Amino acid sequence: MSPPLQAPPAPSGARATRTVELRLSLLECNDRQAVANRRRFRELGMVALNLVSSPGSGKTTLLERTLSEFGAATRCAAVVGDLATDNDARRLGRSGFPVAQITTGSACHLDAGMVARAVDGLDLAGARVLFIENVGNLVCPASFDLGEKVRVVLLSAAEGEDKPLKYPPIFKSAHVVLLTKIDVAGVLGFDLEAAAENVRRIAPQARLIRLSARTGDGIKEWYDLLGSLVTKGEG
């Protein structure tokens, strides 16, 4: 009978191999900062919205009009992210409200730390709504909580009706979906009903609003929503 197998003693200095269970979130750093942002926005009495979409779906145009019309009675602020240029901050800055541009270099999304640093430089006294315009991208921003209360995803009539089906993570995470540029839907052959149905299938939790920031069609519903968020924030 052969002797029982035994592991040889570990040579001195060598360490046994071991497995450690961690279950650490890979976004821990971002998520911690997002919690801090959320607390700060709440203490300031400010509702933060994170606007996410493909490039060119009309985020900046919607915000220009919103700052001018909704902003007439409610003080707002905005933070806007792009890879380069401060074009959007200059457009939104015409409103007279505090606006900060974040240029991300090559980063494809905003993270909570970038937003915290941008907000540090703004005079937020009296501001009730903070619009955070994310980098135009339907993929990466889905993973990054910025500390917003409401995530708004825009889908324009210049895109495909099936975008919600193609990019489920971001639409799944939306509180509000805006179908934008509805004034040109007809000429582009964009089927608004099909797009709305796709939003409802992927994101039934989201409030759906159809609007045109150019003609003002449907925009009152957006302002009413913002108004109710501000009122709720006071409660």
Added chain:
Amino acid sequence: MHEVGIMESAIEAVLAEARGHDATRVHNIVLRVGALSGVEPDALRLAFDAAVKGTPAAGSRLDIESVPARGRCPDCDLEFDVDSDFIFTCPKCARISGELVQGRELELARIEMS
């Protein structure tokens, strides 16, 4: 390509754990990635080699455990697996809902080291 940054922070966390355990080599790194995490496993793998280069985790094996999406029907309270179309249709009552039970995971699950 936010996977590069995510992988870098994962390796940072791995190396901190290894130091905390007095380990000098990392052999195996296991991540859990949800189907709705917004992160692409192949892109994570691409970022891995560069992230571990020159560290005690160089030469380690990366395993990625996929976490499928699961939904819960708000009417029946039934939990169910979600197809790859990510439309959360209750298999019992056909109600479409947005309630996610799992699928957003993005975790460093465990590491093996010595």
